[in-house]
Amino acid sequence: MTVRIYHNPRCSKSRQTLALLREHGVEPDIVEYLKTPPSATEIERLLTLLELEPRELMRRKEQEYRDLGLAEISDRGRLIQAMTEHPRLMERPIVVNGERATLGRPPEQVLEIL
Known part of the structure; x- marks a missing residue:
């Protein structure tokens, strides 16, 4: 089974996670999600697998979060979009x-999931 990482090479936690996977003999399928954004369907699947609600998967301190007024939006579909x-x-x-x-x-x- 293929392990996939949704990765941002500029993020230290993401780089550390990728290195840890490789240290454990796992060469994952790397998705640089800033270059290849996941579709709404993919995000829905991730949310299901992670057992999270959309807002829990969001970086709420990002400027875009404030600029888009996402704190006031409760519609699941709009948050995923x-x-x-x-x-x-x-x-x-x-x-x-x-x-x-x-x-x-x-x-x-x-x-825990390897």
């Missing part, structure tokens, strides 16, 4: 292994 249009809003890194997923915060958390 905001992440597809502004992938920087997504928390990172996300690691998926089959039907299991986790956030790499802290990076060691990904070891």
Whole structure:
């Protein structure tokens, strides 16, 4: 089964998580989600696997979050759409292994799904 990481190479936690996977013999499928944003369907799947609500997957301190007024929006579809249009809003890194997923915060958390 392929392990996938939704990765931002500029993020230290994302780099640490990728290095940890490799240290454990895992060469993941790397999705640089800022270059290749996930679709709304993909985000829905990630939310299901992570057992999170959209806002829980969002980086609420990002300027886009404030600029888009997302704190006042409760509609699930609109929050997911905001992440597809502004992938920087997504928390990172996300690691998926089959039907299991986790956030790499802290990076060691990904070891639970390997």
